Amino acid sequence: MNVKTKLYSILTDEHPLRRLSASVIGRLHLGHMFGLQIRVHDYRIFFHPTGLCSACWSNPSTNNEDHEFITDFLKEGDNVVDIGANIGLTVIAAARSVGQTGRVIAFEPHPRIYSYLKENIALNNLRHVEVFNCAIGDKPGTLYFTDKFTDEENHIAPSAESGIRVPVVPLDDTAAREINNIALLKLDVEGYEKFVLDGGRLTLENVGCVYFEVSDSNFGNFGYGTPEVLRRLFGAGFHLFRRNGTEKQLLPIDESYVSSAPMYENLFGVRRIDEFADRTKWQVVDTGHETKAVRTVPSN
Secondary structure, eight states, X not given: OOHHHHHHHHHTXXXXXXXXXXXXXXXXXXXXXXXXXXXXXXXXXXXXXXHHHHHHHHOTTTTHHHHHHHHHHOOTTOEEEEESOTTSHHHHHHHHHHOTTSEEEEEOOOHHHHHHHHHHHHHTTOTTEEEEOSEEESSSEEEEXXXXXXXXXXXXXXXXXGSEEEEEEEGGGSXXXXXXXXXXXXXXXXXXXXXXXXXXXXXXXXXXXEEEEEOHHHXXXXXXXXXXXXXXXXXXXXXXXXXXXXXXXXXXOOTTOOOOOSSOEXXXXXXXXXXXXXXXXXXXXXXXXXXXXXXXXXXX
């Protein structure tokens, strides 16, 4: 984005002054330098020099839908695995929801972002979170990872010239494999989702719900499309759904689904529909195999 385009984007933003100040603070590392904090929902994070922190500063509604789902779904004592944890927005929401009797395991491959994640976890006094500085893939080894200021867009890089070296571990070889009952697996790895699922077939057997991002443009960087991810989850025993806008309602999709979202869309793999509806109090439209039915639980 050139300077003229960036300036236009700031001036036409819903909160132009906050957007401008966020850009200045983030790019000059002032937040990190002075220990500035940002209030996000019911917790705080440090204003580290990342695009996601700048977004949270300029727009208080950033991450609203993720937070709403996570806090509606998770209960005291649940186990959670977060792959692609970034600076910790979903990790912190999950950890606060499951409480001290729950367990959260988080993976973030970028070493600098990983350090920010640990600082945000410590800031919120979350001692029941385990964090690992590695990527998750289909086989062990090393890969290269991009290093952008827009940290939410960092991903496995196509070559050594465009990234930093990070370790890669299959999910089935991590601490997540030791958990018998994982309530939620959150998956956001900017196009590497297929490989994460291929390396986590055994772990998936113990997962109740997968909350995952799809983006055909991201998937295309690795030579595949959305249906390949959906087929893997369907084959692992999950019913597949998309959210009906911002409503607390899930609509069924099949393996051929292609998102109409301009950039990305978060989808749901649900193993037991009734359990999901009871937990969230959301409406879940279930096509089943033979009949069409609607599982409705009134919203609070």
